[in-house]
Amino acid sequence: MVIVVMGVSGSGKTTIGQSMADAFGWDFQEGDALHPQANIDKMSAGIPLDDDDRWPWLDRIAAWIRSENENHRQGVVTCSALKRTYRDRLRRAGDDVRFVYIQVPRDELERRTRQRIHFMPTSLLDSQLQTLEEPAADELALTVCGEGTIEAMIAEVRQAFALDSAR
Numbered sequence: 001m002v003i004v005v006m007g008v009s010g011s012g013k014t015t016i017g018q019s020m021a022d023a024f025g026w027d028f029q030e031g032d033a034l035h036p037q038a039n040i041d042k043m044s045a046g047i048p049l050d051d052d053d054r055w056p057w058l059d060r061i062a063a064w065i066r067s068e069n070e071n072h073r074q075g076v077v078t079c080s081a082l083k084r085t086y087r088d089r090l091r092r093a094g095d096d097v098r099f100v101y102i103q104v105p106r107d108e109l110e111r112r113t114r115q116r117i118h119f120m121p122t123s124l125l126d127s128q129l130q131t132l133e134e135p136a137a138d139e140l141a142l143t144v145c146g147e148g149t150i151e152a153m154i155a156e157v158r159q160a161f162a163l164d165s166a167r
Helices: 013-024 035-042 051-070 084-091 105-116 122-131 151-159
Strands: 004-005 027-029 075-078 098-103 141-145
Touching: 004 013, 004 035, 004 051, 004 084, 013 027, 013 075, 013 098, 013 151, 027 051, 035 051, 035 151, 051 084, 075 105, 084 098, 098 151
Parallel strands: 004 075, 004 098, 027 075, 098 141
Antiparallel strands: none
C-alpha cells in the first residue's frame, strides 16, 4: 500500500505524512521535493501552477509509487492531489494507492502558511482552494480533520485502512 497524504498548502501534509511513515515503519517521500525547478520558480514568483505544470510533477510522484510497488514496499508520499484527475493518475501507478485528505479551515491554512518558510507563498492559497476538488465518496480516500492531534489522525488512518497497530 502507498498512502498519498493530500490537501492544500499549509494543511500539514509533510508533518502528518512523515509522522505516519515513522509510525508504520514505511518509506516516506516529500512530494514537493519532486517538483521540477520551473514549478518552484513559478510558485516562488506567486504564479499558480496549471495542469501543464503539474503533469510532470505528478508523473514523478507516480514513478515513486510504482517503484514502491515493484519493490514490494509500503510508503507515504505527500502531494496536494487537488483534482480527481490528478488522484486518478496517481491511483493508476500502483495496486493499492489510498488517499488521506487533510481538511483544514481557510483561516487556519492562512495562519500556517504565513508562519512557515516555503516556496509556496500565502498569496497562492486562494488558487489552490479554487482548484481543490475534495475526494468523492467513490474514491479510496479518508478525510481527516487537520486540526486534531497527529496521534489521533494516525489512529484514524490505521482504523480506516485496517493497518496493524504494531510497527
